[in-house]
Amino acid sequence: MTFEQLSIFVAVAQREHLTKAAxxxxxxxxxxxxxxxxxxxxxxxxxxxxxxRRIELTQAGRNFLGEAEAVLxxxxxxxxxxxELGGLRRGTLNIYASQTxxxxxxxxRLMRFHETYPGIEICLTVGxxxxxxxxxxxxxxxxxxxxxxxxxxxxxxHRVAVDAMVVVVPPGHPLADTKGITADDLLTKAxxxxxxxxxxxxxxxxxxxxxxxxxxxxxxxxxxxxSNEAVLSAVAESMCxxxxxxxxxxxxxxxxELMTVDFKLPDRAFLSLRHKERHxxxxxxxxxxxxxxxx
Numbered sequence: 681m682t683f684e685q686l687s688i689f690v691a692v693a694q695r696e697h698l699t700k701a702a703x704x705x706x707x708x709x710x711x712x713x714x715x716x717x718x719x720x721x722x723x724x725x726x727x728x729x730x731x732x733r734r735i736e737l738t739q740a741g742r743n744f745l746g747e748a749e750a751v752l753x754x755x756x757x758x759x760x761x762x763x764e765l766g767g768l769r770r771g772t773l774n775i776y777a778s779q780t781x782x783x784x785x786x787x788x789r790l791m792r793f794h795e796t797y798p799g800i801e802i803c804l805t806v807g808x809x810x811x812x813x814x815x816x817x818x819x820x821x822x823x824x825x826x827x828x829x830x831x832x833x834x835x836x837x838h839r840v841a842v843d844a845m846v847v848v849v850p851p852g853h854p855l856a857d858t859k860g861i862t863a864d865d866l867l868t869k870a871x872x873x874x875x876x877x878x879x880x881x882x883x884x885x886x887x888x889x890x891x892x893x894x895x896x897x898x899x900x901x902x903x904x905x906x907s908n909e910a911v912l913s914a915v916a917e918s919m920c921x922x923x924x925x926x927x928x929x930x931x932x933x934x935x936x937e938l939m940t941v942d943f944k945l946p947d948r949a950f951l952s953l954r955h956k957e958r959h960x961x962x963x964x965x966x967x968x969x970x971x972x973x974x975x
Contacts, residue, residue: 681719683755686748688715689727693745696728696736753819760822760961769799773963776805776812776821778880779908780925781950785841786825786971793967800963810878816953823964824953825971827880827925834956840971841950844926845884847941848912848933853919861943863892870921871902873914881908884948885923912938 691701692712702712720727727741737745760771777786782804790802807815813830815821830837847866849856854869866889875882886896902920905911908928915922916937923945932938952968954960 681722685715685719686751688712689719690745690748690752692716692728692735693737693741693748696734698735749818749820756822757819757959760963761959768797768962768966771799771961771963772801772803773961773967774803774805774820774822775825775967776807776815776823777825778809778812778827779806780827780843780881780928781825782806783908784925784927785843785950789967789970792970797963797966808876808878809880809883813953816955819955819958822954822961823967826951826953828884828948828951830951830953835953836956837951837953838968838972839949840952840968842947843950844947845881845923845945846926846929847921847923847943847945848915848929848938849921849941850916850919851936851939853921853939855921855941856939859942861941863889863894863943866921866943867894867898867900871900871919873903873905873911873918873920873922874899874901875908875911876904876906880948881924885945888945 687705688701688707691705692698695701695704698712698716699709702709705712716727725740726738727744728735729738756772756774762771775786775790783806786804790804793800794802805815805821809826809828809830812821812824812826813832813835816824816835817832825840827843847855849870855861855865858865889896889899902918903914905914908924911922911924912929912932914920916932921941929938929940933940952971954964
């Protein structure tokens with residue numbers, strides 16, 4: 681088994697899609713398919729089911745995936761140690777970040793890091809809070825960024841910014857011009873477009889309702905969507921409400937496509953995450969310095 685075969689298997693297994701995996705690692709789909717077939721043939725094991733035009737992991741493939749990811753994580757850790765010997769002139773920094781952070785807050789800070797250390801390749805993967813924290817735990821990410829608190833003993837977290845959340849509705853919604861809205865009003869007077877379970881935005885909103893004595897399961901949810909932009913677009917074209925970060929909705933509010941509701945949601949923290957027991961590279965330390973500089 682070669683390191684390249686291992687990398688190809690993990691890329692395909694994580695996406696369960698040959699073409700997407702090939703694009704992600706810079707190979708042709710035929711080369712990726714050949715590598716998987718060679719691996720299966722040599723070890724006489726089927727790693728993927730071919731279902732029509734789709735592929736999915738077999739039980740053997742699922743069992744092997746954890747081991748393969750662990751090997752690649754150790755290899756990346758070794759590469760980071762060596763890159764430090766070059767004075768941050770070369771290397772790769774694998775970052776996972778939740779959508780709000782990756783789309784709005786993090787990019788200018790990554791650019792400042794790149795301008796200072798242009799030889800360090802930055803690989804950014806976007807997920808929700810749950811997937812980001814799991815990526816750091818599994819060693820897929822050198823550093824993660826999420827919204828809200830994380831209860832994982834193996835992770836060290838540091839607050840890097842504070843984010844304000846708001847409830848938004850389209851103009852003409854019954855809550856748009858109402859003052860003194862209560863948590864119970866949110867349950868009884870609005871339908872909702874929500875992010876998926878595991879999203880930091882959704883978790884913060886549901887925690888706020890619970891703290892106000894309301895059961896989040898009573899929310900009248902019209903639709904669950906996997907991205908902030910999808911949520912905002914759906915709300916703008918409906919009579920629904922959504923709880924979102926103020927930084928992603930500012931322009932739409934200024935243009936009066938959406939309106940903020942008179943209900944105070946608590947601020948939440950943007951957190952950096954790293955594994956307590958894994959080596960913290962100089963690249964990670966330098967990026968954290970930039971993120972925590974307040975600029």
